[in-house]
Amino acid sequence: MNSISTSLLICLLFSLQSFAPAELSSQTCLNEEEQRLYELIMEYRAANGLNSIPLSPKLTRVAQLHAKDLAEHYDPKSGQCNLHSWSKNGKWTACCYTDDHKQAKCMWDKPREIAGYPGNGYEISYFSSGGATAEEGLEGWKQSHGHNEVITNEGIWKSIKWNAIGIGLYKEYGVVWFGSVVDETTCN
Secondary structure, three states, X not given: OOHHHHHHHHHHHHHHOOOOOHHHHOOOOOOHHHHHHHXXXXXXXXXXXXXXXXXXXXXXXXXXXHHHHHHHHOOOOOOOOOOOOEOOOOOOOOEOOXXXXXXXXXXXXXXXXXXXXXXXXXXXXXXXXXXOOHHHHHHHHHHOHHHHHHHHOOHHHOOOOOOEEEEEEEOOEEEEEEEOOOOOOOOO
16 A cells, blocks of 8 residues: 555544544644554664554644644743743643753643643754754654654663654644554554
8 A cells, every 4th residue: 555545544534533523633634644653653663673653643733733823823932931831822732842941831731732632742852944844853853862762662662662753844844643452542
């Protein structure tokens, strides 16, 4: 099955889930590049002897919203807020995530606040002036010690089993969310 067919199948499965809230089922489809990023992350995990992570409609919804929020409202020159920050321009609590991680709870709570995901979410994100792509995103995260540890369950993430993942790419931003709680709306 090619990636376009796979993306359409995922979109169809998300929309057919009668128990998923309407706002999730209508807006959590992966585009082709997001599907490619998901596949690349799973291939990378497999190459490291790790299991696949089921795609989560709820975490994908959060990832896609955050990538769009970053593209439309984030200004890296505005101060000390990093890419885990959220603007005041949405139906969520705004927060400034600083490099000292003192606002980490704000990020961890976003999947619960936005999509009803029952656990904490942990995010990796990146910016590319040429536009976010699957290959560039994964290669950058592999080169970043902290991001790579999240993807490969190393360091402080070693004892956590990822049971849900969400993918979002929008313009210059790439966002991936990881969760340890199973998303009951997962289709694969």
